[in-house]
Amino acid sequence: MNAYETLLLDTASRDERLVVITAENRGHMRTVPPMLGDRFIDVGIAEQTMIGMAAGMAVRGRVVVTHALAAFLTMRAFEFIRDDVAITNAPVIMVGMVPGILSDGNGPTHQAIEDVSIMRGLPNMGVFCPCDEREFVDGMRALLESRRPWYVRYLNTPELPIDREPFVPGRAVTVRGASLHHPNVTILTYGFLTRQCIDAADQLRRHDLNVRVVNMRTLRPVDIEVICDAARRSELLVTVEDHFLTGGLASIVAETLIAHQIMLPVMNIGFTSWFKPGRLNEVLEHEGLSSTALARRIHERFTDIVHRAAQPPSPHQEISHV
Amino acid sequence: MTQTEVEELESAALRVRQHIIGMSTDGGCFIGASLSCADLLVYLYWKFLNVSPLTVHAEDRDLLLLSKGHDVPALYGVLAERGFISKERLKHHLSVDDDLYWHPNRNVSGVEFHSGSLGHLLSVGMGMALDARMKGLSTRVVVIMGDGELNEGSVWEACLVASALSLDNLIAVVDRNHFQANVRTEELVPLEPLAEKFRAFGWNATHVNGHEMTSLDECFGSLHLNTGSPTVVIADTRRGKGLPSIEEQADRWFCNFSAHEAEALLEELNGNARATITSEKLIVR
Numbered sequence: 001m002n003a004y005e006t007l008l009l010d011t012a013s014r015d016e017r018l019v020v021i022t023a024e025n026r027g028h029m030r031t032v033p034p035m036l037g038d039r040f041i042d043v044g045i046a047e048q049t050m051i052g053m054a055a056g057m058a059v060r061g062r063v064v065v066t067h068a069l070a071a072f073l074t075m076r077a078f079e080f081i082r083d084d085v086a087i088t089n090a091p092v093i094m095v096g097m098v099p100g101i102l103s104d105g106n107g108p109t110h111q112a113i114e115d116v117s118i119m120r121g122l123p124n125m126g127v128f129c130p131c132d133e134r135e136f137v138d139g140m141r142a143l144l145e146s147r148r149p150w151y152v153r154y155l156n157t158p159e160l161p162i163d164r165e166p167f168v169p170g171r172a173v174t175v176r177g178a179s180l181h182h183p184n185v186t187i188l189t190y191g192f193l194t195r196q197c198i199d200a201a202d203q204l205r206r207h208d209l210n211v212r213v214v215n216m217r218t219l220r221p222v223d224i225e226v227i228c229d230a231a232r233r234s235e236l237l238v239t240v241e242d243h244f245l246t247g248g249l250a251s252i253v254a255e256t257l258i259a260h261q262i263m264l265p266v267m268n269i270g271f272t273s274w275f276k277p278g279r280l281n282e283v284l285e286h287e288g289l290s291s292t293a294l295a296r297r298i299h300e301r302f303t304d305i306v307h308r309a310a311q312p313p314s315p316h317q318e319i320s321h322v
Numbered sequence: 323m324t325q326t327e328v329e330e331l332e333s334a335a336l337r338v339r340q341h342i343i344g345m346s347t348d349g350g351c352f353i354g355a356s357l358s359c360a361d362l363l364v365y366l367y368w369k370f371l372n373v374s375p376l377t378v379h380a381e382d383r384d385l386l387l388l389s390k391g392h393d394v395p396a397l398y399g400v401l402a403e404r405g406f407i408s409k410e411r412l413k414h415h416l417s418v419d420d421d422l423y424w425h426p427n428r429n430v431s432g433v434e435f436h437s438g439s440l441g442h443l444l445s446v447g448m449g450m451a452l453d454a455r456m457k458g459l460s461t462r463v464v465v466i467m468g469d470g471e472l473n474e475g476s477v478w479e480a481c482l483v484a485s486a487l488s489l490d491n492l493i494a495v496v497d498r499n500h501f502q503a504n505v506r507t508e509e510l511v512p513l514e515p516l517a518e519k520f521r522a523f524g525w526n527a528t529h530v531n532g533h534e535m536t537s538l539d540e541c542f543g544s545l546h547l548n549t550g551s552p553t554v555v556i557a558d559t560r561r562g563k564g565l566p567s568i569e570e571q572a573d574r575w576f577c578n579f580s581a582h583e584a585e586a587l588l589e590e591l592n593g594n595a596r597a598t599i600t601s602e603k604l605i606v607r
C-alpha cells in the first residue's frame with residue numbers, strides 16, 4: 001500500500017463524508033476500491049460526468065477526491081469544473097495524473113502544461129504542485145480538511161533530501177541556500193523539476209555562484225512575500241517550470257513584480273510550445289530541463305548580466321530585456 | 323478471397339505483430355490494444371482502403387483515423403509494411419529525434435490526424451466525410467475507436483449528429499476487445515447491447531470477427547454504404563491477441579518489457595515456447 005492509499009483509507013475511516021472517484025485511473029490506488037466499498041466510484045472514461053457528480057455530492061455535504069489524467073481532467077472537463085465546482089466553491093479535490101513533463105512519450109494530447117494557468121484563473125480554485133510523494137501526501141492531508149476546491153498535480157517520486165516545513169497553502173519553502181542573505185541567483189520552481197533545480201544549484205555552487213532554490217508548493221494562493229523577498233535580495237531571479245510560460249509561474253512572478261514595482265533581471269525557463277515526446281530523461285535533456293542543462297543556461301545568463309553591468313552605458317542604448 | 327490471399331494477409335499481420343513487440347521494450351507501448359487491432363488494420367490497408375504511399379496526398383484517397391490512438395504501434399507496423407515509412411524508422415520509437423511515440427501524429431506519412439485524448443476523431447472524421455460529400459469525392463472515412471473510448475460522451479454526440487447529417491460515407495469501427503485500461507468494459511460501464519445502441523441512433527450496425535481475414539472480407543466487402551446512414555462495424559477482438567502470456571489480462575495494458583522478454587515474446591508469437599513475463603505489471607496512463 002502506498003502512502004496516498006494509506007492517507008485515503010485513514011481519512012475515509014475517520015470521515016464518512018469522503019468519497020473517492022476516478023475516471024478509470026485507479027492504478028495508483030489498487031487497494032482503495034475494495035476497502036471503500038460504495039464510497040469509491042469509477043465512472044469510466046468520462047471526465048465531465050465525474051466532475052458533475054463530484055459537485056453534486058460536494059454541495060450535499062461530502063468531500064470528494066477525483067482523479068483523471070491531468071490533461072483530460074483540466075481541459076476536457078474544464079467547463080464542468082468552472083461552472084459546477086468553482087462557482088459553487090465546492091470541496092472537490094481534483095488530482096491530475098501524469099502532469100507536466102511526466103507524460104513523457106504520450107505526445108501533445110496528454111501534455112498538461114497549461115493546467116496551472118487555466119486552474120489558477122478560476123475564482124475559488126487552489127492549485128497545489130508538490131515536489132515529491134511525501135509533499136503530495138502531506139499537502140493532501142491538509143486539503144482534505146480545507147472545504148474548498150483544489151487542483152493538484154499528482155506526484156509519487158521518491159522523497160527529496162530537503163528540509164520540511166508544515167504544509168500551509170500560500171507558503172513557499174526554501175529548499176537550498178536558505179542561509180544566503182544575498183544569493184547571486186534565486187530559482188523559483190515547483191513540482192517534479194524541483195529535484196533538477198536543487199541539483200543545478202549544487203552544480204552552480206562549484207562555479208562560485210550562490211543559488212537559493214524555492215519550492216513554491218502552491219501556485220494559488222501564491223507566496224507573494226517570498227517572490228518579493230527573492231527579487232530584492234538576488235541579482236538574478238529564475239523561474240523553472242514544466243509548464244507554458246504563459247499563465248504559469250513566469251506569469252505569476254511578472255504579475256507580482258509589476259504589482260510591487262520591483263525591477264531586476266529575470267529569466268523564465270519553461271515551454272513556449274508542446275514538448276518533444278520521448279523517454280523522460282531524453283525529454284529533459286532535449287528541452288534543456290535536466291540539472292546540467294539548467295545549470296548551464298542559468299550560468300550563461302548570469303555571466304551575461306555581469307558582463308553587461310561592466311559595460312559603460314552608451315548614451316543611445318535602448319532598454320533591453322535581460 | 324483466395325486461400326493464397328488469406329495467407330498473404332496473415333503473414334503480413336504476423337510481421338506487424340513482430341514490429342509491435344519490437345516497440346514494447348526500451349520505454350514500452352500499449353501492446354495489448356495494438357495487438358487487438360493488428361488484423362483489422364492489415365485487412366483494411368491491404369484490401370479495403372484506397373490509399374497507398376503513391377496516393378498518400380491524393381484528395382480522393384480513403385481516410386483512416388485512429389481515434390483510440392494508443393494502438394498506434396499496429397498502425398506504424400502497417401505503414402512500414404506498406405511502404406509509407408521505412409521499417410528502419412520503427413527503431414526510432416520514442417526517440418526525441420523522431421515522431422514515433424505512444425500516440426499518432428501527422429508528421430508520420432500515412433497518419434491523417436493526431437489523437438490521444440479519446441472521443442475526438444469521430445467528429446473529426448465527420449468533418450472529413452462531409453467535406454468529401456460537398457466536393458463529390460468517392461472518399462470513405464474509417465474511424466477506429468476503442469470500446470473503452472465509448473465511455474466518452476463526445477462519441478454519442480457525434481453519433482447523433484452523423485445520423486442527422488446522413489453521413490453514409492463514414493464507417494466507424496469499434497475494436498471490441500472487451501477491455502479498457504485496467505478493467506473489463508462490462509464490469510465498469512457496460513456497453514451491451516452495443517449494436518442496438520448504434521441502431522437506435524440511426525446507424526447501420528454489423529458485427530465481425532476482427533481476427534479472421536475471411537470474416538473481415540465478407541463484412542467489409544458487403545457494407546451498404548451510400549444509403550443515407552452512417553455505418554458501424556463492431557469487430558470482436560481479443561486484447562493482446564497472438565501472445566497468450568499477456569492475452570486478456572487486465573493488468574497487461576501498457577507494457578515495457580525487458581529486451582530478454584521481448585525476445586521470448588517473439589518466440590511465443592511464432593508458436594514456440596510460452597514467454598515468462600516478470601516485468602512491472604501496470605503503469606498508469
